[in-house]
Structure formats: C-alpha cells, structure tokens
Amino acid sequence: MKRPLSSFLSTRLCMLVALTAMIAAAHACYGTTPKTLCSVTDYKIFNPSSVAIQCGDATSTAGISGQGGAVYLGTDLSSPLPVTFTANPYDDNWLFLVFTPKSGPVAPILKTQTKYTITITLSSTVNGVVLSLPTSTLIDTTPTLTLAALPVGGPNNYLVSSHLAFQGLGLGSGKTLSCSLVIQNYTGTFTARPAKCRQMQADLAGVQPNQPDPGTVGTLELQTEGNDIDIQGIPYKIAELQNVLGTAMTLDPKARLGQEKAPATKDASSYYINGSFAAGRGSKPGWILDAKIAPPVGRLYGGWQFCPTALANVGNNSISGMTYTDTIDFGLSESRPFELRGNLQEIYASGSVVYETDKEFNRDNVTGVADFRYNFKNLYSPRAVETLRKFGDQQKIAKANGITLQQSDVSPPFFGYAFDIHTGVEFGGAVVDTTVKATTGKATIELPTYSIFRVVPQIHGLLEFGRLSVDAVGTPRYLAATENTVVQLPNNSLILKTVHGWNGYGVVTSALNLDSVGHFCLSATYRDGFAPPKFSRINTVQLGILMKF
Amino acid sequence: MMTPSTPAPPGKIVTSKPTSVHGRVLVLLQNWAKLRTLPNDTDQLTVLWAPQAAPYNPDGAQLLAKAIQAEFSAPPVICQCITVADLTQGIKCVSDLVTAVPGCPQS
Numbered sequence: 001m002k003r004p005l006s007s008f009l010s011t012r013l014c015m016l017v018a019l020t021a022m023i024a025a026a027h028a029c030y031g032t033t034p035k036t037l038c039s040v041t042d043y044k045i046f047n048p049s050s051v052a053i054q055c056g057d058a059t060s061t062a063g064i065s066g067q068g069g070a071v072y073l074g075t076d077l078s079s080p081l082p083v084t085f086t087a088n089p090y091d092d093n094w095l096f097l098v099f100t101p102k103s104g105p106v107a108p109i110l111k112t113q114t115k116y117t118i119t120i121t122l123s124s125t126v127n128g129v130v131l132s133l134p135t136s137t138l139i140d141t142t143p144t145l146t147l148a149a150l151p152v153g154g155p156n157n158y159l160v161s162s163h164l165a166f167q168g169l170g171l172g173s174g175k176t177l178s179c180s181l182v183i184q185n186y187t188g189t190f191t192a193r194p195a196k197c198r199q200m201q202a203d204l205a206g207v208q209p210n211q212p213d214p215g216t217v218g219t220l221e222l223q224t225e226g227n228d229i230d231i232q233g234i235p236y237k238i239a240e241l242q243n244v245l246g247t248a249m250t251l252d253p254k255a256r257l258g259q260e261k262a263p264a265t266k267d268a269s270s271y272y273i274n275g276s277f278a279a280g281r282g283s284k285p286g287w288i289l290d291a292k293i294a295p296p297v298g299r300l301y302g303g304w305q306f307c308p309t310a311l312a313n314v315g316n317n318s319i320s321g322m323t324y325t326d327t328i329d330f331g332l333s334e335s336r337p338f339e340l341r342g343n344l345q346e347i348y349a350s351g352s353v354v355y356e357t358d359k360e361f362n363r364d365n366v367t368g369v370a371d372f373r374y375n376f377k378n379l380y381s382p383r384a385v386e387t388l389r390k391f392g393d394q395q396k397i398a399k400a401n402g403i404t405l406q407q408s409d410v411s412p413p414f415f416g417y418a419f420d421i422h423t424g425v426e427f428g429g430a431v432v433d434t435t436v437k438a439t440t441g442k443a444t445i446e447l448p449t450y451s452i453f454r455v456v457p458q459i460h461g462l463l464e465f466g467r468l469s470v471d472a473v474g475t476p477r478y479l480a481a482t483e484n485t486v487v488q489l490p491n492n493s494l495i496l497k498t499v500h501g502w503n504g505y506g507v508v509t510s511a512l513n514l515d516s517v518g519h520f521c522l523s524a525t526y527r528d529g530f531a532p533p534k535f536s537r538i539n540t541v542q543l544g545i546l547m548k549f
Numbered sequence: 550m551m552t553p554s555t556p557a558p559p560g561k562i563v564t565s566k567p568t569s570v571h572g573r574v575l576v577l578l579q580n581w582a583k584l585r586t587l588p589n590d591t592d593q594l595t596v597l598w599a600p601q602a603a604p605y606n607p608d609g610a611q612l613l614a615k616a617i618q619a620e621f622s623a624p625p626v627i628c629q630c631i632t633v634a635d636l637t638q639g640i641k642c643v644s645d646l647v648t649a650v651p652g653c654p655q656s
Contacts, residue, residue, distance in 0.1 A: 151639025299630035345602040388599035
C-alpha cells in the first residue's frame with residue numbers, strides 16, 4: 001500500500017524534531033554536568049582516622065557519598081597505601097571521611113608531618129539521575145599554625161588556626177586560660193611571654209549536640225599580654241598547645257604580631273585629646289584643650305547602644321590662629337534603629353541627657369533630648385554609597401568574566417544626594433541661678449533659673465556635584481517654655497531677655513576638594529539664626545582650608 | 550595514642566537550616582542586607598549594606614550586631630557581644646565576621 005507524501009513528510013519531520021531535541025537535551029545535559037561533586041577548599045583533621053573536607057562549590061553536601069577511596073603518600077599515585085575510606089555528609093557543605101586499614105587491626109592511619117593524596121568517587125542523585133564523579137585532594141599533617149589579627153576583643157587578640165584539631169588547653173570548656181607564647185629573637189633565643197588562650201571550637205547548633213563545627217576545629221584565640229616591647233620578636237609557638245596527632249605545633253615563620261593603628265580623624269576616634277600650649281616673653285601663657293570621649297560602651301541591650309559622651313573645647317588666654325568656644329558637655333545617650341517597610345524605611349531613635357556648662361562652671365543647663373531621624377526610600381544616595389552600590393553590581397559581572405575588581409577600580413558617580421528629617425524634643429532647665437560676666441569690662445548680671453521645653457524639627461540635605469558638596473541643616477526650633485538669656489550690648493553692658501516661640505537656626509556648609517583624593521579642601525560655612533542656649537542672632541560666614549592626611 | 554577530645558560521627562543529618570557558624574552567618578547576612586542569594590566570603594559588609602536607605606555606621610552596624618546577638622547568644626552560647634565598634638573598625642568582610650563570631654567573648 002502506498003503511503004501519501006504528506007504522511008511520509010510528517011513522519012520524517014517528527015523524527016527530525018525528535019533527533020534535534022535529543023541532541024539539544026544531550027548537549028544541555030553535557031553542558032551542565034559538573035566536573036566534580038566536591039571542589040575541596042578546606043580540610044580539618046579530626047583525628048588520625050577521620051578528616052572533614054569542605055566542598056567550596058556546594059551549598060550543601062546532602063545526598064553526596066562515596067565508598068572505597070584510595071590514599072597515597074605524597075603525590076605519587078603509583079602505589080596506594082593499604083587503606084580505604086568512606087565519605088558521608090557532615091554539615092552544610094562538608095564531607096566526613098573515615099579511614100580504615102584494608103586488612104589487619106584498626107590502627108591510626110594519618111601520621112604527623114606527612115602529605116597524603118586522597119581520591120574517591122563521589123555519587124549523588126540529581127533530578128533522578130545518578131552522578132558519579134571522582135574527587136581528589138592533598139592533605140598535609142605538618143603541625144603548622146597560622147596567625148591573624150582577630151577583629152574583636154581588643155588590639156592584642158589573634159586567631160591561631162590549623163588544619164589539625166587541637167587537644168588540651170581547655171578544649172570544650174570555652175574558658176580563657178593562661179598560656180605561654182614563645183618568641184624568638186634574631187639570635188635564635190627563645191623567650192616565653194605570658195598570654196591568654198581560649199579554644200574556639202564550637203558545637204554545631206541544634207541538630208546533633210557535641211558534634212564539632214568543622215569551621216571552628218583547630219582554632220584558638222590568643223591574647224598577648226604586656227607592652228609592645230615585651231612581645232616584639234618572631235612568634236614561634238604556644239608552649240602548651242598540642243594537636244590531635246600528639247605533636248607540638250609551631251607558628252608559620254611568616255607570622256607576625258601586628259600593632260594597632262590609631263584612627264585617622266577626630267570623628268573616628270572614641271578618645272581624642274588635643275592640647276596646645278604657647279608662651280613667650282611679655283605675654284601670659286595660653287592653652288587650648290579640644291577633647292572628645294565618646295566610646296560606644298558594651299553590648300546592645302534590646303538593640304539599644306549606650307554611649308557616654310564628654311566634649312570639651314576650652315582654653316585660657318589666646319593663641320594666634322586658634323580659637324575655642326568655651327563649652328563643656330557631659331552626656332549619656334542610647335540609640336537604636338528601627339527598620340520599616342514602604343517609603344519610610346527606617347527610624348533611628350536616640351535619647352540623651354546632657355549637662356552643658358563652660359570652663360568656669362557658671363552655667364548649669366541640664367537637658368533631656370529625644371530625637372527621631374526618618375530615612376526614606378531612594379533618598380539616601382551620597383557618592384560614596386553610590387560607589388559601593390556600583391562596585392557591588394560590577395563585581396558580580398566581573399567575577400562572571402573572571403576579572404578581579406577592586407573598589408578603587410570603580411569610578412564614583414558625579415552626582416550624589418541625601419535627605420532626611422528629624423523630629424525631637426529638648427526638655428530640662430537651667431538648674432541654678434548664675435552670674436554672667438561681660439566678655440569685656442566688669443559688667444555682671446544674674447541669670448535666673450528657667451525651664452526648657454523645645455520642639456525641634458530638623459531637615460537635613462546633602463548635595464554633591466563632583467568635588468563640590470553642599471550640606472544644609474535647618475532647625476526651626478519652637479520654645480514652648482519661656483527661657484532667659486543675657487545679651488551683651490555694644491557698650492558692653494548686659495541686659496536680661498526672655499525668649500519664646502519659633503527660633504530658627506540654619507547651617508550651610510560647602511566644601512570643594514582641591515585634589516581627587518580629598519587631601520586638600522576649601523570650605524565655607526554659613527550660619528544664620530538663633531541657637532541655644534544664648535539665642536543671640538548669629539549671621540556669619542567662615543572660610544577655611546582643610547588638609548587631611 | 551592520641552584521640553580526639555570530641556569523637557565525630559561517620560555522618561550526620563544535613564538539614565536545610567545551616568548549623569555551622571559559617572552557614573549561620575551567611576544566612577544572617579542575607580536577611581540583614583535583604584539579599585536574594587547568600588553572600589560570598591570576600592564580600593565587604595559596607596557593600597552588602599549599600600542598597601539600604603540608611604548609613605552603615607551606625608545604623609547598619611547596630612542592626613547587624615543585634616542580629617548576631619539574637620542568633621548566637623541562644624544556647625549553646627557561641628558569642629554574646631560583637632559590638633558596633635567591632636563592626637565599624639575591625640570587621641570588614643564576611644570572612645572576618647565568620648572568624649570573629651567564635652572568637653568573641655562569651656560572657
């Protein structure tokens with residue numbers, strides 16, 4: 001029977017489509033097939049018969065296992081040792097390898113100061129298909145320790161780590177114990193310095209108690225004691241520390257104990273004291289103290305950060321080119337951010353108590369301040385932050401192309417901006433009557449006590465155009481309670497005045513960076529309005545050159 | 550013959566929730582910075598935080614310190630006080646934080 005042409009073509013077409021689909025599927029399958037199920041990025045030797053290896057390319061090792069692995073001495077793969085091992089999932093992206101002799105009694109497999117190559121075929125079921133792929137890695141049992149600065153716990157804290165699990169020295173107790181850091185000098189002489197050591201090995205959370213987290217195995221916190229000179233030299237070993245293979249451990253010869261660097265600016269400092277003195281024939285000695293103490297203290301409590309503050313800008317007589325405002329503030333503050341959704345993304349709340357006085361202690365203002373800063377969506381985009389965002393985006397693309405991108409490789413945008421709103425209240429009072437003296441002449445006047453209750457809305461904006469930035473803060477302060485102040489007249493007499501209602505105050509600061517990295521900067525500050533506690537009219541422009549190195 | 554102080558099993562149940570310090574820190578950072586995927590060890594904390602509408606110092610650092618406290622202060626206590634100062638001075642990238650968590654004071 002003769003088939004019609006259309007039927008013949010239809011059948012051929014279907015076969016062609018099916019063949020194309022099969023080739024495409026095979027190609028897709030080939031293209032997505034991994035070369036290995038575990039690219040080893042780290043390993044921890046738990047004991048002479050077991051090792052955990054980290055599969056850096058996998059987020060989870062669930063479902064991956066292997067049997068019948070081979071072990072070789074060094075990198076010579078011609079003759080395997082009479083040992084085999086199995087691999088099973090251990091945690092997140094780790095596999096746990098257990099070594100057993102092929103025959104004879106069970107004995108420790110791994111020996112100290114030896115390199116081994118291990119190979120195994122790992123299997124896993126992916127989308128119903130069983131994948132079996134070989135994996136190999138080198139493990140080294142040389143008892144070497146690495147040393148790195150630990151970014152918590154103070155400047156003398158270091159992380160000591162090894163591929164080998166530690167033993168003794170308070171392992172498992174979580175306690176800090178006394179230990180000895182042995183330091184070597186240029187002649188080869190060893191000196192033991194007292195130090196504190198704490199084993200950092202932690203258990204995995206929740207699922208199986210008393211199982212060590214591989215990432216913390218073979219890690220120890222070292223805190224040096226004494227001054228910089230005491231610990232100067234080449235760190236050699238921690239006298240009491242042994243590894244799980246029973247040998248002492250020495251530090252990497254390249255390891256060094258670093259020294260902490262000072263913060264670069266006053267703002268970045270928790271403690272800042274700048275004292276200036278000058279004296280000369282025929283003039284009184286002068287001094288100026290500009291000091292700040294504002295460390296965030298301790299841990300958070302309910303998300304609130306406690307911070308005592310002490311600010312002083314005081315002096316005596318005058319030093320050419322240097323001025324002071326004669327204010328001393330002592331305060332205690334608590335602050336906490338609250339995350340929100342929608343257009344209003346965050347409220348940053350802070351409360352503080354401030355005692356304000358001067359060098360003579362003839363002002364005694366105590367105020368409580370509650371302030372809320374509101375951050376809105378899309379309104380926080382300074383050039384520095386926009387550069388970080390740009391870097392984050394470009395880094396992903398660069399990584400996909402095998403390019404290592406650094407932050408300095410990203411050009412900052414030309415335009416930047418930030419805008420936020422504050423609302424707050426200030427309350428308290430001048431707690432005692434004080435005598436105010438005129439800055440020139442002998443006039444004095446009594447400043448009676450008064451109450452303070454101010455409503456303080458504030459608008460803050462920042463605009464950046466390349467090297468030029470303009471920062472403006474507007475504070476239309478409303479005095480709900482009548483306050484007292486003293487005004488000095490042009491003839492240097494003093495009068496008592498009351499202040500009430502709206503008293504606005506604005507500050508506009510512009511800066512122009514003269515070089516691309518901001519070492520030199522021209523700045524201009526314009527102040528206009530009425531600022532507490534004097535509420536005298538201020539209308540000034542200050543020009544300056546700023547140098548930062 | 551030396552033996553490990555804490556014997557390890559030949560395998561353990563792998564759950565969807567990470568149990569290692571490293572895995573827990575990555576998930577914590579993903580939630581903190583509202584990321585779609587887990588961050589890499591080399592990512593800088595300031596870069597991860599940059600898309601948010603508030604500055605990293607102190608806002609982001611304080612929220613991160615609070616999240617760390619909530620995650621690692623529960624029994625078994627691993628870490629009680631990585632401070633805002635730590636997060637704005639010493640700890641720069643994800644791996645620094647992974648290292649710092651078991652190294653922070655426990656009481």
